[in-house]
Every structure is written in C-alpha cells, then in structure tokens.
Amino acid sequence: MTAAAFAVGTGAQAAVTAAARELLALLQREPAGQVSSSVYETGRLVADAPWLDGHGRRLAYLLARQGADGGWGPTGGYALVPTASAVEALLAELVRADPAGPPAPARPELAAAAARGLATLARRLADGPSMPDTPAADLIVPTLAGRIDAHLSHLDGGYGWPLPSVDRRRVDAVTALLATDRPVPSKLWHAYEVLGPAAAERTEIVPIDGAVGASPAATAAWLGHRRTPERPARAYLDAVVARHGGPVPCCTPITTFERSWTLATLARAGVPVAPPPGLVAELAAALGPDGAATGPGLPTDADTTSVALYALARSGHPVDPASLLRYDLGSHFCTWQGEDGHSVTTNAHALEALGWYARHSRDGAERYAARVTGLAGWLRDAQRPDGRWADRWHASPYYATCSAALALASYAPAQVADAAIDRATDWVLATQRDDGGWGRWSTTAEETAYAVHVLLGVGRPMTTKVRESIHRALAPLCAEHSEHPPLWHDKDLYAPVLIVRAAVLAARQMALAVTDAAHGRASIPVQQGAEQGMIGSA
Known part of the structure; x- marks a missing residue:
C-alpha cells in the first residue's frame, strides 16, 4: 500500500486526531452505544x-x-x-x-x-x-x-x-x-x-x-x-x-458492534490514536468459540466476529480466526447459519480478518491463505457490471463498495483484485455529485466518506482526477453535521452514530493529507491499509 501524507501542526489535522480520541472515550463512557431513534x-x-x-x-x-x-x-x-x-x-x-x-x-x-x-x-x-x-x-x-x-x-x-x-x-x-x-x-x-x-x-x-x-x-x-x-x-x-428521552432505537445495546467498527475504521485509515487497553480487553472478551454477537439475545454472526477479529489484530491483540470457520459455506461465508441470501460486506470483513492473520501469524499462511484467495475470488465475482457492490446490511452501495474494494486491495492477489478495484474507483469518480459529495438519494457525509476511503485507500497512484475529486469532497466532508441520515438496515433504517462519525473522521484525515501535500506543507508518512499493526503506529 502507498503511504499518505499526514500534515504536522495543521489545525484541521489536529482537530481530527482530537475528535478520534473523544470517540474512543465515548466508546467507554457509553457502552450501550449511540444509535438513532427508530x-x-x-x-x-x-x-x-x-x-x-x-x-x-x-x-x-x-x-x-x-x-x-x-x-x-x-x-x-x-x-x-x-x-x-x-x-x-x-x-x-x-x-x-x-x-x-x-x-x-x-x-x-x-x-x-x-x-x-x-x-x-x-x-x-x-x-x-x-x-x-x-x-x-x-x-x-x-x-x-x-x-x-x-x-x-x-x-x-x-x-x-x-x-x-x-x-x-x-x-x-x-x-x-x-x-x-x-x-x-x-x-x-x-x-x-x-x-x-x-x-x-x-x-x-x-x-x-x-x-x-x-x-x-x-x-x-x-x-x-x-x-x-x-x-x-x-x-x-x-x-x-x-x-x-422517549423514542427508542431498533437495537440496543450495540457494544461489540460499535467498538469493532469504530476501531477497525480508524486503524484502516491510519488515524494516529491508540485504544485504551481496557477497551481492547473487553472487546476480546466478547469473542467466544462461536464468535461475537451485535447485542444480547442476537445470534453470533460472521460479520461482527470478523470486524472484532480485525479490530483486535490492528490494536495489537490478534486472535486466531478459527471461530469464523463455522460460517464457511465453501464458496463464501454466511452471516449466520440458515441465512437467506448472502452478504457482500460480511464476506469482505471475513477476508480482512483471515487475510490479516494469514499474513502476520506464524502458521496463518498455511492454515488460511488458500481460503483467503478463494474468498477474494467470490467477492470479485459479486461486483456489479458498473463497478459497485451492493449489500443487505446498508442502503447505500458506497458502504458495500468501500468494504469490498479495501478488503480486495489489502489481501487479494493482484490478478484477482486489480481489475475489480479499477472498476470500483471509476464508478466512484463517475458518481460524484455537483456539490462534491456522494449519496444514494442525496449527498451525505457518511457516503462521501466511503467514496474517499475507496479513492485513497486502495493504493492506486494519485492522479489529477482523483486529487481534484478529493478537493471537491472536502466541503461536504468537513461540514458540521448535527445528525447523520439513517442508512443502515435493521427493522427500519438507522444510524450507528459513532461508527458513522469514525468513517467521516478517517476520510477527513485522508482528504486533508492530500490537500496538505498538494500545497507543499511539511508532512510525515502515515501508513494506510492492512500492513499497519496497531492503530497509530507507522
């Protein structure tokens, strides 16, 4: 993966880092999680x-x-x-x-x-x-x-x-x-x-x-x-x-889900913050022999299990992903046993969890490398002709495309991933709105963040077209947002507030780094992608 520049001393970058630290504090202060009302x-x-x-x-x-x-x-x-x-x-x-x-x-x-x-x-x-x-x-x-x-x-x-x-x-x-x-x-x-x-x-x-x-x-x-x-x-x-305060969300608590996605997103983008040891220990304790569940009384599932495994690995506490194998159907992974249909993002997250362990553990390649390659092929074949992916857990194709493209870029063989990643970036560039953002129905900061993650997180050379696209995206990405529209699937649509905020903050850091580099500001490299072992380490 290529290194992105992180500008030192700029107020915007410092604000992103401070906001990310506050996110981690909120994960501990409000363990039930923050979810929009339903x-x-x-x-x-x-x-x-x-x-x-x-x-x-x-x-x-x-x-x-x-x-x-x-x-x-x-x-x-x-x-x-x-x-x-x-x-x-x-x-x-x-x-x-x-x-x-x-x-x-x-x-x-x-x-x-x-x-x-x-x-x-x-x-x-x-x-x-x-x-x-x-x-x-x-x-x-x-x-x-x-x-x-x-x-x-x-x-x-x-x-x-x-x-x-x-x-x-x-x-x-x-x-x-x-x-x-x-x-x-x-x-x-x-x-x-x-x-x-x-x-x-x-x-x-x-x-x-x-x-x-x-x-x-x-x-x-x-x-x-x-x-x-x-x-x-x-x-x-x-x-x-x-x-x-009266109205209620569809699902609460979402402790494991919220912590896993937030930590994984910040780590994947190289945001230089480290999670408190207690938070990491509690996330590890949520993993059992069958994996992890989003909330009490919900079944364990491959999606939550995968992202928890990946977040733990990137936080310096890798866990053998053997619990994931109970969801392996041979061609792909089910979200839970007896699932009707399949999920692109569940399989993208499984690819990340297995891929990281195969690359970084002593026996991981022998145990999981073949499965990683096969799963990458399934994920590539699930891509739509126009270059996007769509999924059953989110209303927006930008979320699914971000999940799939980043997983393939980090862990799939080049002959499997390259053409699919190119189609995905072309689709993202082609669907940018006149206001600089992205969205299924209208521009949202969340969907703009996923588009930026694709353009800057897949390790492709920086082109003039991408740089201009990122510059246009800064306005919707850096605007103040009192709330985020619900786009995630539960019994009706909802917004997992801190998870969305983490995606926006991470994309904001990546976009600001490109802008700072273009203006020649002093910078140090921060590695993005799967090779970073811990959140915040270079």
Missing part, C-alpha cells in the same frame, strides 16, 4: 407499552416524523415498515381512547395523522410492496396490516378499509413453527413483537441482560405476555427510554 420501534412501544414512561413523547415523535406525503421513512420500499408501524400505533392509541368520552386534546391531530398515513400505506400496498431486504420485513408488514384492519373495524372515522392484501406466506410459516416443538431460531427473537400470542409459550425465548433480542419492542411484547412482573426486562426498557 420510527418502527417507537411505534411498537406506543402500541404495546403505553404504560411505559415517555408515552406522550413517543406519540409526539411519531407526529413530528410524518412526511409531507403522509408516510414515514425515506422514499420507496423503505417507507413500508415505518409507515405501517406508525399508522398501527396511532390507531391503537385512538382505539384505546373512549370515543364517547371527552376528547383528548391530541385526539384530532392523531386521527388526522393516522388518516394521512393510512391513505399512503394503502396506495403503496396497492402498487405492490417492494420491500428492501431489511430484517423481518416480510413478517412485519403483513402482521401490522392485519392489526390495522382490526383497529379500523372498531373505529367509526371514515378511514376506509380493509387494506390491500399482503403476502402472508412467511407469517403463516412462522405461525406453524410456533405450533410445533421445534425451537424458534434466535434470529427471530429480535422481532418477537410480530410473532403473536403463540410465542408466549416458547420457554426458550428469554431476556439476556434484560433484553429480548436486543430490541425494546421485542422486550415490551415479551413482557406483555408475562403473568408476573419481570424486573430485569422492565429495568432494561426503563434504561433505554431514559437514555433516548
């Missing part, structure tokens, strides 16, 4: 847990987040899940109120928002639901559609019903499973709230650290099925609401 998850608490503190704030959040078209969430299919959740939640609130009694002050506003949302939902379902590959969407939408129709049968408000029919085959299959003695796959725990009353009898579904499937909605629904109080689950919900 319309879907908040709607489920409005519907299923009106007794929980902050109910009024959650209702206000839903009303404030409704779009001009009457729906919730971004454009297209991504709006289906949050819109269905918000509409069902508002109707549930209206059904709970006594229409014959004195009207609650907010009742007309709730009714108007529900009517607008219902009309939007009906139109989108009538057009044929095109649901992105977000977790449990094929369970969530038909289940909520059924609940909405049930609410409408109790309301005399001229809403119009029933909704257009929705494919219920997956719901029926899960319902049939719940009627047997077969265990419920742990990946379904995260969506317990849509499994129905039959799930209440399943003794294998239990809170872990108070949480069912690391989900406030799942935990609230599980708690609603209990005949006696379950204090750890209630304490978990109270703590989540207190941290987020």
Whole structure:
C-alpha cells in the first residue's frame, strides 16, 4: 500500500486526531452505544407499552416524523415498515381512547395523522410492496396490516378499509413453527413483537441482560405476555427510554458492534490514536468459540466476529480466526447459519480478518491463505457490471463498495483484485455529485466518506482526477453535521452514530493529507491499509 501524507501542526489535522480520541472515550463512557431513534420501534412501544414512561413523547415523535406525503421513512420500499408501524400505533392509541368520552386534546391531530398515513400505506400496498431486504420485513408488514384492519373495524372515522392484501406466506410459516416443538431460531427473537400470542409459550425465548433480542419492542411484547412482573426486562426498557428521552432505537445495546467498527475504521485509515487497553480487553472478551454477537439475545454472526477479529489484530491483540470457520459455506461465508441470501460486506470483513492473520501469524499462511484467495475470488465475482457492490446490511452501495474494494486491495492477489478495484474507483469518480459529495438519494457525509476511503485507500497512484475529486469532497466532508441520515438496515433504517462519525473522521484525515501535500506543507508518512499493526503506529 502507498503511504499518505499526514500534515504536522495543521489545525484541521489536529482537530481530527482530537475528535478520534473523544470517540474512543465515548466508546467507554457509553457502552450501550449511540444509535438513532427508530420510527418502527417507537411505534411498537406506543402500541404495546403505553404504560411505559415517555408515552406522550413517543406519540409526539411519531407526529413530528410524518412526511409531507403522509408516510414515514425515506422514499420507496423503505417507507413500508415505518409507515405501517406508525399508522398501527396511532390507531391503537385512538382505539384505546373512549370515543364517547371527552376528547383528548391530541385526539384530532392523531386521527388526522393516522388518516394521512393510512391513505399512503394503502396506495403503496396497492402498487405492490417492494420491500428492501431489511430484517423481518416480510413478517412485519403483513402482521401490522392485519392489526390495522382490526383497529379500523372498531373505529367509526371514515378511514376506509380493509387494506390491500399482503403476502402472508412467511407469517403463516412462522405461525406453524410456533405450533410445533421445534425451537424458534434466535434470529427471530429480535422481532418477537410480530410473532403473536403463540410465542408466549416458547420457554426458550428469554431476556439476556434484560433484553429480548436486543430490541425494546421485542422486550415490551415479551413482557406483555408475562403473568408476573419481570424486573430485569422492565429495568432494561426503563434504561433505554431514559437514555433516548422517549423514542427508542431498533437495537440496543450495540457494544461489540460499535467498538469493532469504530476501531477497525480508524486503524484502516491510519488515524494516529491508540485504544485504551481496557477497551481492547473487553472487546476480546466478547469473542467466544462461536464468535461475537451485535447485542444480547442476537445470534453470533460472521460479520461482527470478523470486524472484532480485525479490530483486535490492528490494536495489537490478534486472535486466531478459527471461530469464523463455522460460517464457511465453501464458496463464501454466511452471516449466520440458515441465512437467506448472502452478504457482500460480511464476506469482505471475513477476508480482512483471515487475510490479516494469514499474513502476520506464524502458521496463518498455511492454515488460511488458500481460503483467503478463494474468498477474494467470490467477492470479485459479486461486483456489479458498473463497478459497485451492493449489500443487505446498508442502503447505500458506497458502504458495500468501500468494504469490498479495501478488503480486495489489502489481501487479494493482484490478478484477482486489480481489475475489480479499477472498476470500483471509476464508478466512484463517475458518481460524484455537483456539490462534491456522494449519496444514494442525496449527498451525505457518511457516503462521501466511503467514496474517499475507496479513492485513497486502495493504493492506486494519485492522479489529477482523483486529487481534484478529493478537493471537491472536502466541503461536504468537513461540514458540521448535527445528525447523520439513517442508512443502515435493521427493522427500519438507522444510524450507528459513532461508527458513522469514525468513517467521516478517517476520510477527513485522508482528504486533508492530500490537500496538505498538494500545497507543499511539511508532512510525515502515515501508513494506510492492512500492513499497519496497531492503530497509530507507522
């Protein structure tokens, strides 16, 4: 890999380093992690847990987040899940109120928002639901559609019903499973709230650290099925609401996920900060014989395992990646056993974890080099004709393209990687927006950061075209951002705040180094890419 210049003494570079140190401190101070609030998850608490503190704030959040078209969430299919959740939640609130009694002050506003949302939902379902590959969407939408129709049968408000029919085959299959003695796959725990009353009898579904499937909605629904109080689950919900002020995220805590991605991103870009030893030790402790999980009650997965392994290795604490092999399908790695489909970014991260160990450990090449080469070929073949990659865990192709291109550049043989990397950089250059940034729907700092990581992190010679592109990217990359749009896949889209911030900071350092070098400022080399053994070491 080529060395990037790091300007000494410039205020911008010093600010990046200081911000990165603050990120590491936040990882320790707030171990649950920082995640954006979710319309879907908040709607489920409005519907299923009106007794929980902050109910009024959650209702206000839903009303404030409704779009001009009457729906919730971004454009297209991504709006289906949050819109269905918000509409069902508002109707549930209206059904709970006594229409014959004195009207609650907010009742007309709730009714108007529900009517607008219902009309939007009906139109989108009538057009044929095109649901992105977000977790449990094929369970969530038909289940909520059924609940909405049930609410409408109790309301005399001229809403119009029933909704257009929705494919219920997956719901029926899960319902049939719940009627047997077969265990419920742990990946379904995260969506317990849509499994129905039959799930209440399943003794294998239990809170872990108070949480069912690391989900406030799942935990609230599980708690609603209990005949006696379950204090750890209630304490978990109270703590989540207190941290987020009413609205809640889809998944919390995300300790291992947040720490792994943040450390790996800073290390990969050569940001000169070292993680505290305690943070590294806690991350190592999260790895078991089956790998690591994002949160309590979620299954261990190859993605979290891979990034944790890579972050530990780059932090000076390498761990044999043997736990990854349980996800090896021969051609590629599954995210978890029984996964429907496959993930490009999971396999890119597996390539990094195996590739680093194969290159740097005494017996690593003998044990893993052949697997690294085979996996690199699979990743290359997953590239789209235009040069990008796309993935099931993120709405933006810039994230997938960044993950795949950097992994191939660092660990794939040149004959496997070179042409794919060239196509990826050409696609990134060709899709830069007029404002200098990148984005699927509009320019975002996060997607701009991934584009910069591709252009500067794959070890290609610096061309005039790349230098000009990076110069144009500085404005959106260095602007102040109060929040980042949700682009990551959970039950609806979310933003893992510190992970995104790490990607932006790392890209900002790389871009500033190019600018400083172009202006002839004094610089020292900071190695980028896989050859750096620890964060901050040259």
